Amino acid sequence: MRTSKVTIEDIAGRAGVSKATVSRVLNRPTTVTEVKREAVKVAMNEMGFKPNQFARSLANGHSNTIGIVTQNIGTSFYDSIARSIIQSLRQTQYAPIFSDGMYEHDAENAAINTLLDRQVDAVIVLGGDLTPDEIHGGEDAVPMVMVARQIEGWNGVCIGVDNVAMGYNATKHLIDAGHVQIAHVTGNPSHEDAVNREKGYRKALAEANIPIDEDLIFPGNFYGQAGVLAVESWLMRGKSFSAVFAANDLSAFGVRLALSRRNIRVPDEVSIVGIDDKIESALMPPPLTTIRQPADAMGEAAVKAVTTILSGKKTESVLMQGELIVRESVSRRH
């Protein structure tokens, strides 16, 4: 019988104690003598008692729910993080409740308010573009942690990933393979991650004393089509390049497709590296060399951060590192 109409009062009667005592074994068992505690537990089992969460929350002010603001973007990166959060949360007393930011400023605010209305104990925001001020508005209601985003000017905790380093390492990998004419398809220029990856790209080039050809930097948007446009554009303008660093794997796929349309061989004529390590990346012909984003670890870290904050302790922001996955889309330059 799931329709648990068994209340704390029933248990109290059955166990021969008061409601207060039953409540105590529920919340602070050690304050009740062994014998009564056992009696209560037995009664609970026998009657199949399930505490009513609403009554509980109403009385103590905690919902044991944490809100997640997702972004309705087609990238698997956020999905992976979300999944990881769901998983990690299973080990805790908290349940996740979702609200979608749709990658729009207003929608994101609305999403947070929805969650706040539902009295979540904390909120985790995946990406998005809230300003510190706006965040702060919500923050004094409940603790917030930002994932996949670092925000200067606010001292809350962020679980970020080092995009500059990823851009740097991807490019460095190409340089180490002897490439000099390295093109870059950027992500959405209005997206912080994109500019950081490009920053890493420039840094690696500068460090290797390779002059930067601005014409080889194509402003993309993280979508596949950007990759094909980039290649067409370079080819059309007669730019030559032996390698391309795409801001994400999806763009890299686009690059690869465009090259294949022109019968340009990968990696023999042009090498490619992306960022993300999507499942499909290992299946591209040839399998794509890329940088794996630690989505799972980030989800776990976010949950950990939230739970420690909720338990009254302090936590630090963390900046995670991507991992270079070497496959077959890069060859030494001949």
Added chain:
Amino acid sequence: MRTSKVTIEDIAGRAGVSKATVSRVLNRPTTVTEVKREAVKVAMNEMGFKPNQFARSLANGHSNTIGIVTQNIGTSFYDSIARSIIQSLRQTQYAPIFSDGMYEHDAENAAINTLLDRQVDAVIVLGGDLTPDEIHGGEDAVPMVMVARQIEGWNGVCIGVDNVAMGYNATKHLIDAGHVQIAHVTGNPSHEDAVNREKGYRKALAEANIPIDEDLIFPGNFYGQAGVLAVESWLMRGKSFSAVFAANDLSAFGVRLALSRRNIRVPDEVSIVGIDDKIESALMPPPLTTIRQPADAMGEAAVKAVTTILSGKKTESVLMQGELIVRESVSRRH
């Protein structure tokens, strides 16, 4: 000020009415005279009133929350449906709360119980493998709708997709292009969707009077690796084929990779069709012909079904159809 400590009583005082009246304008505005209703509304705005959901739920028994059981499987299909559900739910009074079934039987039951403990008003189950009996156990607590799954022997509502038709149409497309030796990489044989897709494959072949070569049917698992194994296995055994129908796009990617490793051209020498229409499918060299699963529509349908049930009306199960997306991975057989 978000820490809304403004209660219904404060509003009542401000508006010069009783708590009961305030509650009425909240729930059944028409039963209150225009003038008082306005006074209450004004008071609410001035004081920034946000009703306490717990108190509400405790009093009326509804949580305005609907539980979603997800499956922690790597496929984007479920993710898309989930996202679509989140989106659709935004238009309603309900908020989604998630619990992961991890594609394991016990975990799935646990997930449902978690949701039930939290007094969800209904639950939507994505895929999974619950039996009708188990479902029924939960079902008499709250309404349930199953998505991406048809279950014989239970009369609840299912939002399914016609897997037999998808398998049939994919195969038919190949047959129509003149192919006869059509191989098939199946999905996980223990997965109902997989067997239905294969059923469609067999049906199309039978209908065209093409004898079925069991050796050309490779038992896969929906993962990419299965596709490469399938090709290796066929080639090793000297089987010849001019086309392959992969149970999903991921497998198709594997097939494509393996072929490319053997320098077998797609689609010139071998044609491929998959199922899913992932974002990456359009970017494969060559872009993959596939069958698009109506994930968004299914999510919407699920939400619609749930809300109508919750509003006391009846709904029917629906069986959706996939859509053939013709791209460049299939050529006429010469």
Added chain:
DNA sequence: TGCTTGCTTGAAAGCGGTTTCACGTGTAAG
């Protein structure tokens, strides 16, 4: 004019827990 009917409204009783507070008890300290 008298009585019924229907509508609006407030008081109060829940919903099912948690928590304060005061009241024994048993034990340690004076």
Added chain:
DNA sequence: CTTACACGTGAAACCGCTTTCAAGCAAGCA
């Protein structure tokens, strides 16, 4: 042998909203 103190416990207040119930009142009807 008191006085004190900690501890376990139950009664009752409370969390904030919904809903029943009965009362008040205006309109409808004979």
